Amino acid sequence: MKKSIITLGVLCCMLASCQNKSQETMCTLQENPVVKTIMERRSIRKYKPQPVEREKMELILQCGINAPNGQNKQSWEVRVVDNPELLEAMKEAMAKGHPDMDPAMTKGCFRGAPTMVFIARDKSYDFSAYDCGLLAENMVLSAWSMGIGSICLGSPVRFLTDNTECLPYLEQLGFSEGYELCLCVGFGYADEAPAAKPRDWGKVQYID
Ligand SMILES: Cc1cc2nc3c(=O)[nH]c(=O)nc-3n(C[C@H](O)[C@H](O)[C@H](O)COP(=O)(O)O)c2cc1C
Known part of the structure; x- marks a missing residue:
């Protein structure tokens, strides 16, 4: 109903x-x-606690790496974390690394997603951020089609990279030399059904 x-x-x-x-x-x-x-599809910011089953994540990840990408360089690296203790430790570190900020902003920046995907870009390729964005979008849409919610997240990129407190966790993600964290995407089973946000059709024009 x-x-x-x-x-x-x-x-x-x-x-x-x-x-x-x-x-x-x-x-x-x-x-x-x-x-x-x-x-x-809508961004989900409230999730049920269980992580996404790994078989389902695998399909979502396959959809991600099948995204269009510049010269098929696949200028991304992807890390998946669904260990709740590790996610909690990362959240704590982000809060510790930003003592002047409201912990709701830092600790809460994963938006409660029980499965987090961290995407890094190849710094040597000027289109790699687009590659990462397209990979993320393929993941987000395939997930939604399977009944799995998601949220693209820019704030943890800042909170994880601008302080020394989070360094051990960045190292644990193990991105290759020359790569930097570019975008995070949270996945999980939605515990909310947010309304669509308005879009501005006025930004689109046909030029004849
Ligand atoms: C690059 C990028 C960064 C984002 N960063 C955040 C974020 O840090 N926190 C958050 O709650 N939502 C974040 N979002 C989600 C957007 O707020 C959301 O996509 C937008 O408001 C449109 O809503 P919709 O996805 O439900 O259509 C981000 C989305 C993108 C694409």
């Missing part, structure tokens, strides 16, 4: 945001499973 109300809500938002588009486009929106996943 709750799910059908949410689906109805999402479809209403899609209809509202697409009111100027053709009937044909709307049919595609409602019937195409990829489009449906893209339109229904």
Whole structure:
């Protein structure tokens, strides 16, 4: 019941945001499973405690590394942490490394996700941040299609890299020489169903 109300809500938002588009486009929106996943995905900031099963994570990771990437350099390295003790220790270190900040910001920056993916970029390749972003997006969308929520996170990149307290944990992630942490993505089973955030169609233009 709750799910059908949410689906109805999402479809209403899609209809509202697409009111100027053709009937044909709307049919595609409602019937195409990829489009449906893209339109229904939301960032999740409240999770059930259990980590994502590793077999499911493997499929999600496979989808990630099959993302388009510059010259097929695959200029990323990916580390998955689902050990709750290690995640807790990292959160503690981020809080300790930022004594002047509200711990809700630092300790809470994983947003409660029980499986964290840390993505590093090859610093020698100027397009590597895009590669990492596309990898993350493939992961996020495939996860959503499997009923798994996610959140892209920039703040832990700062909190883990701008202090010495977190250094042992960065070292434990074991990225190769020449790589730097670029983006984190939390995964888990959603314990909330947030509404869609508005998008600005005005930023898009056709140039004839
Ligand atoms: C590069 C990037 C960094 C982000 N960093 C954070 C973050 O540090 N904390 C957070 O709660 N959300 C973060 N987000 C999630 C965005 O806030 C979210 O995607 C945006 O508000 C749109 O909402 P939606 O994903 O539900 O459509 C980040 C997203 C991206 C793509």
